[in-house]
Amino acid sequence: MELIRNYTKRGNTGKRRAARRIASFAAIATSLALIATGCASGADTSGGGETSGDAGGDLSITFIPKQLNNPYTDVVLGGGEEGAEEAGFAATEIVGPLEASASSQVSFINAETQAGTNVIVIAANDPDAVGPALEEARSAGAKIVAFDSDTNPKYRDVFISQVVAKGVALIQVKLIAEQIGGAGEIAILSATANATNQNEWIKFMEEELASNPEYKDIKLVTTVYGDDDDTKSFQEAQGLMQAYPNLKGIISPTTVGIAATARYLSTSEYKGKVALTGLGLPNEMRPFVKDGTVTEFALWDPAQLGYVAAFAGKALADGTITGAEGDTFEAGELGEREVGEGGVVIVGPPTQFTADNIDEYDF
Numbered sequence: 001m002e003l004i005r006n007y008t009k010r011g012n013t014g015k016r017r018a019a020r021r022i023a024s025f026a027a028i029a030t031s032l033a034l035i036a037t038g039c040a041s042g043a044d045t046s047g048g049g050e051t052s053g054d055a056g057g058d059l060s061i062t063f064i065p066k067q068l069n070n071p072y073t074d075v076v077l078g079g080g081e082e083g084a085e086e087a088g089f090a091a092t093e094i095v096g097p098l099e100a101s102a103s104s105q106v107s108f109i110n111a112e113t114q115a116g117t118n119v120i121v122i123a124a125n126d127p128d129a130v131g132p133a134l135e136e137a138r139s140a141g142a143k144i145v146a147f148d149s150d151t152n153p154k155y156r157d158v159f160i161s162q163v164v165a166k167g168v169a170l171i172q173v174k175l176i177a178e179q180i181g182g183a184g185e186i187a188i189l190s191a192t193a194n195a196t197n198q199n200e201w202i203k204f205m206e207e208e209l210a211s212n213p214e215y216k217d218i219k220l221v222t223t224v225y226g227d228d229d230d231t232k233s234f235q236e237a238q239g240l241m242q243a244y245p246n247l248k249g250i251i252s253p254t255t256v257g258i259a260a261t262a263r264y265l266s267t268s269e270y271k272g273k274v275a276l277t278g279l280g281l282p283n284e285m286r287p288f289v290k291d292g293t294v295t296e297f298a299l300w301d302p303a304q305l306g307y308v309a310a311f312a313g314k315a316l317a318d319g320t321i322t323g324a325e326g327d328t329f330e331a332g333e334l335g336e337r338e339v340g341e342g343g344v345v346i347v348g349p350p351t352q353f354t355a356d357n358i359d360e361y362d363f
């Protein structure tokens with residue numbers, strides 16, 4: 001657990017953490033530069049061919065996040081690179097679009113198929129738009145690991161899920177209910193309209209609000225989409241307040257959306273009056289917790305998501321697992337993981353952050 005903890009808790013290992021982060025950000029910056037010049041392939045971040053772990057050292061792994069310009073993605077990929085190195089991959093790449101639109105990942109998948117990449121790890125912007133490209137990659141021999149946001153299950157071998165979807169949805173409903181005193185209008189400010197993870201959480205939130213008598217006085221008035229774009233999310237937050245002057249609270253289950261909404265609320269007349277919760281990065285949310293805009297929000301450890309995905313990819317490529325329910329694999333310092341129903345591997349429970357504990361986290 002030691003290395004993974006370095007991503008999450010402030011401690012005495014700051015130097016190594018910083019070095020690793022710089023390496024990770026440099027790799028992402030290189031990928032961005034390559035994309036900007038029209039090249040679909042990203043940086044080789046294998047660290048000069050240094051490998052560890054057991055046999056199979058010629059295997060390659062490529063991570064395709066929803067989008068590159070997302071601070072959450074940077075933390076996930078930092079854990080992914082660390083996991084890939086420890087699992088013994090010879091080459092690790094990070095490629096992806098700058099916008100989380102439905103079909104933006106297709107050309108990147110196709111390039112990996114052509115390159116003969118052994119494992120593709122993808123956070124799907126749309127469960128089906130990536131399907132045909134992933135089918136081709138599989139026909140060419142690649143193993144497909146979905147993480148963060150699932151594909152249609154028929155297009156991947158396993159899905160590494162950060163949390164139990166229903167659990168994380170219910171936490172957010174509970175937090176907003178507490179923060180608005182159990183009554184009033186609320187809205188959801190989501191990421192993109194096609195994102196599998198967002199839509200699953202929203203569905204569970206709607207069901208809970210409709211069925212749990214504790215929430216009978218809470219009315220969900222609308223769901224809007226900031227597309228995981230900071231400016232659009234900020235404008236959507238502003239628009240919500242104009243359209244619903246009686247709004248009591250906002251749930252934003254996206255790190256980009258909650259940070260932009262907090263920024264908007266913090267300098268508006270609604271600061272401290274309209275509640276905001278959802279899923280956020282402690283480092284981005286810290287100022288808004290300290291200035292009273294936000295009292296409590298949640299998130300899992302994003303680095304662990306990437307880390308476990310890399311080990312799952314290795315186990316698939318080695319033939320240790322097929323992705324069937326009951327399969328188990330070793331995920332380095334995080335220990336043994338089991339594939340559950342539907343090929344889903346759950347990484348860990350979310351943490352709730354308040355003014356009392358936020359300074360203990362560094363991601």
Ligand code: RAM
Binds near residue numbers: 072149253254256280
């Ligand atoms: C955003 C993305 C991502 C989600 C997190 C919580 O960065 O939408 O998919 O898991 O928020």
